[in-house]
Amino acid sequence: MAATAAGKSTIREEIKVGRTNTPAFAWPTVVLALVLLATFAASVWLALRGSISYLASACINGVVIYSIYTVVHEAVHNNISSHRHDLRWVDSVLGHMSCFLLWQFMDHHRESHLEHHKHTNEDSDPDINARATLAGYLFVRLPVALLNYFNPYVLYQECKRFDVPRDGIRRTFIAFGLNTAVLAGLLVAGYGYEVLVLWFIPWWIGQSIMLTLFTWSPHHDHWETGRYRNSRISEFPGANWLLLGQGYHLIHHMMPAVPWYRYKRTFDQLRPILRDNGVRIEGLQPMDPGTYRSEPVQQGAAR
Amino acid sequence: MITVRYIEPDLTERVVQVQPGQTLMQAAVNNRVRGIVAECGGACMCATCHVYVEESHVDRLKAVDATEDEMLEAVESERQDNSRLSCQIKATPEIDGIVVRIAPVQV
Numbered sequence: 001m002a003a004t005a006a007g008k009s010t011i012r013e014e015i016k017v018g019r020t021n022t023p024a025f026a027w028p029t030v031v032l033a034l035v036l037l038a039t040f041a042a043s044v045w046l047a048l049r050g051s052i053s054y055l056a057s058a059c060i061n062g063v064v065i066y067s068i069y070t071v072v073h074e075a076v077h078n079n080i081s082s083h084r085h086d087l088r089w090v091d092s093v094l095g096h097m098s099c100f101l102l103w104q105f106m107d108h109h110r111e112s113h114l115e116h117h118k119h120t121n122e123d124s125d126p127d128i129n130a131r132a133t134l135a136g137y138l139f140v141r142l143p144v145a146l147l148n149y150f151n152p153y154v155l156y157q158e159c160k161r162f163d164v165p166r167d168g169i170r171r172t173f174i175a176f177g178l179n180t181a182v183l184a185g186l187l188v189a190g191y192g193y194e195v196l197v198l199w200f201i202p203w204w205i206g207q208s209i210m211l212t213l214f215t216w217s218p219h220h221d222h223w224e225t226g227r228y229r230n231s232r233i234s235e236f237p238g239a240n241w242l243l244l245g246q247g248y249h250l251i252h253h254m255m256p257a258v259p260w261y262r263y264k265r266t267f268d269q270l271r272p273i274l275r276d277n278g279v280r281i282e283g284l285q286p287m288d289p290g291t292y293r294s295e296p297v298q299q300g301a302a303r
Numbered sequence: 304m305i306t307v308r309y310i311e312p313d314l315t316e317r318v319v320q321v322q323p324g325q326t327l328m329q330a331a332v333n334n335r336v337r338g339i340v341a342e343c344g345g346a347c348m349c350a351t352c353h354v355y356v357e358e359s360h361v362d363r364l365k366a367v368d369a370t371e372d373e374m375l376e377a378v379e380s381e382r383q384d385n386s387r388l389s390c391q392i393k394a395t396p397e398i399d400g401i402v403v404r405i406a407p408v409q410v
Contacts (some may be wrong), residue, residue: 010375015349019410022342075346085332117346118370163324163393227373257342257349 010273011227017269018255021262024083026074028261033071033080033094040064040101044198055192058202065206069214070244070260071098076110077256096175100200102207103149105175107168115162120230120253122220124179126162130215131222142208152176193196218249220286227254232280233267239284240264250279305394309354310404312338321394327403328352328390338405345390350374352389353406360401361385364392382408 040061074080075268081087095106114125119125129141148154155176186195218231226249231250239247246252248263251270258266267274275281294303304320307327311317311347321330331339340351341404356364356392364387367375371391375382389403 009376011373014379019342077346079344085335114345117343117348165322165325165329167322227370253346254348256346257346 016089018258021266022257026080026259029080031076036064036068054197061204062202065203066210068098071212076113079259080183105172111164112164126217137159221289228277228279236284305399308402309336312407325394326390327392340409350377351369351409353378354389354403356387357402363397377407
């Protein structure tokens with residue numbers, strides 16, 4: 001049982017604070033989704049008609065792709081409709097639309113992501129491939145993971161591994177087929193270069209940055225488990241905007257119903273309690289594990 | 304399909320056919336069973352899908368793990384020996400016919 005040095009569990013108090021920061025409906029996320037989708041469409045359209053350069057469009061699209069995972073992530077947790085259970089379709093619609101650009105699939109990703117929450121930093125964590133040095137992650141594991149996005153066999157195996165319900169597997173492969181059909185259609189129509197420059201290169205860069213800041217950085221070095229230690233707080237000037245709140249990733253893991261734009265406020269309100277519970281409050285760069293852990297963890301050691 | 308009987312807080316009984324692999328929390332929310340809040344969406348981090356499992360089915364479930372045990376300490380209704388978080392119970396043939404009583408207070 002997690003507890004402060006005084007021996008008292010603070011989970012109820014944390015949940016209460018989280019609840020006060022959970023809106024009935026997350027309008028800012030809807031706005032974010034619509035702005036990003038419209039920006040992507042406008043950027044491609046302007047590039048195709050020659051109003052902006054392909055390079056400018058590619059940069060804009062990279063930012064969109066980096067940012068739009070936040071919409072997918074919120075949708076996976078039903079955090080857009082939040083308390084409005086009758087509006088779950090909003091999460092579904094915005095989530096699927098955003099997933100399209102990312103070549104991700106809502107039903108598969110929901111189960112994978114919830115598994116990540118339940119087994120954060122354990123060997124069975126779907127994101128455990130980020131247990132690597134930054135260079136090892138960026139240049140080896142991340143590229144392999146990105147290439148696997150396009151492998152339907154890997155997708156199916158993961159659906160089975162994460163117990164995606166039958167309907168979810170069906171929707172996953174309908175979405176995969178739709179993505180593939182759109183891509184094939186564009187290639188056949190002679191837009192191969194545009195697909196590469198305006199979608200896939202921005203996708204590769206945007207996804208790499210997003211996954212590094214969303215997966216590698218918050219959980220580094222991917223050995224610690226438990227409510228207060230499986231993620232860290234990363235504070236530095238401008239972090240909240242640049243990371244769309246993910247500097248406070250620990251807050252998300254502790255209270256997944258809190259939306260991204262309320263992480264900081266929730267953390268500020270809980271800061272003393274979290275400090276007492278031994279939370280890692282650091283900067284952009286994760287601290288060396290030796291500075292916060294007395295004993296090094298051995299690869300393959302019992303957790 | 305797996306048959307699950309939910310007893311809502313006002314004692315109304317709801318019988319739901321659940322796809323294997325789906326959690327009892329997801330099935331309850333999808334079928335508008337009353338009383339499950341499920342704030343965190345199934346991440347075992349909010350203790351708002353608390354149910355009491357009929358005694359005869361308790362042993363057929365996977366044991367409570369450390370995370371669920373920690374969260375069960377934070378439930379609003381009284382924790383009992385048969386308390387579980389429904390987001391941690393997956394529908395499998397072994398639990399076909401399971402009866403769960405939804406805890407009266409979740410938030």
